[in-house]
Amino acid sequence: MRAFDYHRPATLKEALSLLRKNQDARPLAGGQSLIPALKLRLAGPPALVDLGAIEELRGIRIDSGTLAIGALTRHSEVASSRDVAMSIPALARLADGIGDRQVRNLGTLGGALANNDPAADYPAAVLGLGATITTNKRAIAADKFFTGLYETALRPGEIITSVAFPLPKRAAYVKFRNPASRFAIVGVFVSEGAGTVRVAVTGAANCAFRARAMEKKLASGFTPEAIARIKVPPDGLNSDLHASAEYRAHLITVIAQRAVAAALAGK
Amino acid sequence: MEMTGEQLIPVAQAAAWAALNDPEVLKDCVPGCESITRVSDNEYDVVMTAKVGPVSAKFKGKMTVTHSDPPRAYTLSFEGQGGVAGFAKGEANVALTPENGATRLAYSAKATVGGKLAQVGSRLIDGVARQLAEKFFDAFNRRVSGG
Numbered sequence: 001m002r003a004f005d006y007h008r009p010a011t012l013k014e015a016l017s018l019l020r021k022n023q024d025a026r027p028l029a030g031g032q033s034l035i036p037a038l039k040l041r042l043a044g045p046p047a048l049v050d051l052g053a054i055e056e057l058r059g060i061r062i063d064s065g066t067l068a069i070g071a072l073t074r075h076s077e078v079a080s081s082r083d084v085a086m087s088i089p090a091l092a093r094l095a096d097g098i099g100d101r102q103v104r105n106l107g108t109l110g111g112a113l114a115n116n117d118p119a120a121d122y123p124a125a126v127l128g129l130g131a132t133i134t135t136n137k138r139a140i141a142a143d144k145f146f147t148g149l150y151e152t153a154l155r156p157g158e159i160i161t162s163v164a165f166p167l168p169k170r171a172a173y174v175k176f177r178n179p180a181s182r183f184a185i186v187g188v189f190v191s192e193g194a195g196t197v198r199v200a201v202t203g204a205a206n207c208a209f210r211a212r213a214m215e216k217k218l219a220s221g222f223t224p225e226a227i228a229r230i231k232v233p234p235d236g237l238n239s240d241l242h243a244s245a246e247y248r249a250h251l252i253t254v255i256a257q258r259a260v261a262a263a264l265a266g267k
Numbered sequence: 268m269e270m271t272g273e274q275l276i277p278v279a280q281a282a283a284w285a286a287l288n289d290p291e292v293l294k295d296c297v298p299g300c301e302s303i304t305r306v307s308d309n310e311y312d313v314v315m316t317a318k319v320g321p322v323s324a325k326f327k328g329k330m331t332v333t334h335s336d337p338p339r340a341y342t343l344s345f346e347g348q349g350g351v352a353g354f355a356k357g358e359a360n361v362a363l364t365p366e367n368g369a370t371r372l373a374y375s376a377k378a379t380v381g382g383k384l385a386q387v388g389s390r391l392i393d394g395v396a397r398q399l400a401e402k403f404f405d406a407f408n409r410r411v412s413g414g
Contacts, residue, residue, distance in 0.1 A: 037321035040383055041351045044323070115320055118394060149391070149398045150320030183390075206394050236397075240390040 002038075005047035012056055012159065016136060018049045019157050025049050027159060029072060029111025032103050057110070057161055062087055065167055071110025071160040079104065088129070090171040090189070090263070094121050097175065099182055110160035113145070116152050116207055118238065119183035123208035125173060128189030128200030131165045149206040168193040172262035174255050175203070178242055185243050186251040190259040192222050199227075199256055204237050204248045214256055222264070224257035268357075268392050271375040274404045277412045280363050283370040284338030286411045287361065296406040298399055309335065313347065319395055324352035324384065339363055353382020376400075 005025075009015040019025055025047035028034060037043040051057060057072035060081045067087045069078060078084050079096035098104055098112075098121050112122040113133065126133065126142045133140045135158045145153050154160070168191040175187030184203030188211075191198050197218040202208040217226045232252045234245040243251070276283045286292045290303040290311060297303075301314040309332040316325045328347025335341045339362065346356040357378030364371045380392055388395075 034321045036387075040387060042322040042324060042383060042387070117320065118391070149394045206398060238390070239393055242390060 002041065002044050004045060006050065007047065008050040008053050010053050010055075012054055012136060012161065015049050015051055015054060016157065016159065018047075019159075022047050023156065027051055027114075029114070030074065030107040032099065032107040032111070033115050033117065051110075051159070060084060062167075066164045067091070067167060068162050068164045069109055070162050071113075072108050073110075075099075075104040075107050075109070075112075076101075078109065087167050088165060088171060089266075090173050090191075091125055091129075091165065094125050094173040094189070097121065097173075097177075097182070109163060113163070114152060114154060114160055116146055116150050117183070118149055118206055118208075119178075119181075119185070119187075119203040120208075121173070121175065121184060121187055121202065124184075124187050124189035124200045124202035125165070126163060126200075127208045127210060128173070128198045129165045129168060129171065129191050130193070130196070130198055131163050133160055134162050134164065135160050143210075146207040146209075151207070166193060170263040170266065172259045174259040174262055176251055176255050186248055186255050188252065188256045188259045190218070190256065190263055192218070192263065197222065199259075201232070201252055201256075204232070204252055206236075206238075211252065211256065218260065222260065224260045224264075227253065227256055227260065230256075268378045268380070268396055269376070270378075270393075270396050270400065272373075272400060274372045274374075274408070275366065276363075276370040276372050276408060278370060279368060280338050280365045280370045282411060283363055283372065286407070287341075287363075288332075292407070292410055296403050296410055298402045298406075303330070309333065313345070315347070317349070317395075319388075319391065322352075322384070322388070324349040326355065328355075349382070349384065351383065353380060353384040353386075355380045355384075374400075 007018050026045040028048045028050045058070040060069050060083050062083050075095045075098045079092050084092040112120050131142045133145050137158055140153050171191035173189040175184040186204050187202040189200045197215045199211040199214040214227045214230050232249050234249040237245040237248045239245040294300050294303045299316045304312045311330045313328050313330050326347035326349045330345045333342045343359045348354050359376040362373045
């Protein structure tokens with residue numbers, strides 16, 4: 001075991017000051033990516049600042065047409081929340097399909113977004129609903145948040161505090177998952193809201209992205225058939241031992257159509 | 268992992284060639300590179316930290332320039348040890364051709380990653396390589412055009 005300092009502050013202010021004092025310290029949310037990396041000795045930060053005891057980062061509430069979820073809210077809490085089920089059932093179902101039960105009981109919304117794994121589920125929902133990410137410093141639109149492979153608009157010393165999801169008329173998330181890791185090989189989140197349609201794809205590229213050609217078609221007719229012929233080009237898509245870029249490109253069209261059908265069926 | 272690509276470098280061929288052979292320039296442009304030290308005419312010691320998501324691994328290795336054909340082409344071979352994280356080795360062929368006062372750089376690279384990194388990160392290796400290449404050329408183009 002490699003020695004490191006462990007802090008568990010009770011307030012956000014205290015956490016930020018600890019991170020400011022030690023630039024190499026890493027904030028710890030649910031620890032479902034960082035702790036395995038530490039165990040494998042693939043990371044060795046001198047200190048961890050555990051955000052798990054900070055009450056102000058938790059909770060789910062609906063106000064003025066948005067669903068606000070605290071950054072440290074666990075996947076299992078989102079999956080079983082009445083407020084989420086009533087307002088954006090697709091989000092509850094997405095949370096219920098992340099990883100396995102152990103991951104869902106510890107992993108958090110803010111941790112998943114800050115980590116920005118290319119195959120994570122939450123980035124698709126945040127982008128597919130046009131959510132706003134609030135940090136201790138500012139509010140960041142979903143479209144500006146995901147910038148690359150494990151990279152986000154967050155700056156050092158910046159912590160996500162909550163995420164506000166606008167309530168859509170209908171939405172759905174469908175993923176074609178890897179049976180072992182349950183990560184998305186391709187996952188598509190679609191939503192139809194006040195005059196806008198969003199289609200966000202995860203698992204297929206360096207980070208989640210919007211399929212704008214599909215959005216345009218769906219805006220004039222929200223049916224699976226409308227996008228049956230829209231192909232996302234395979235250039236720049238991921239190719240690994242699980243799926244080639246061409247296969248992922250093919251899957252995006254198939255899964256997006258299923259997502260539209262699921263949204264229409266209210267499932 | 269195999270990767271090919273092309274970039275338009277906004278300077279003449281001779282200047283692009285000089286920059287590609289300047290350890291200072293390479294150090295500043297290779298993401299996470301801490302030092303490049305020339306140990307002989309065509310050999311360099313390299314120290315770099317690869318930071319990808321939760322992972323942070325320091326690599327120490329050697330870079331060798333072979334088949335140098337100034338100012339048109341060279342082959343870079345590299346081999347690095349990342350301690351417990353694993354190793355990386357590979358080769359990149361780089362070719363420069365003049366194009367309207369600028370330079371067209373074409374590259375093809377092959378790399379193998381082994382050890383724990385490869386075990387847990389196999390789904391990410393192509394993406395990481397793509398992102399490293401993008402960042403390198405962004406920084407390189409800014410640097411040579413004096414930006």
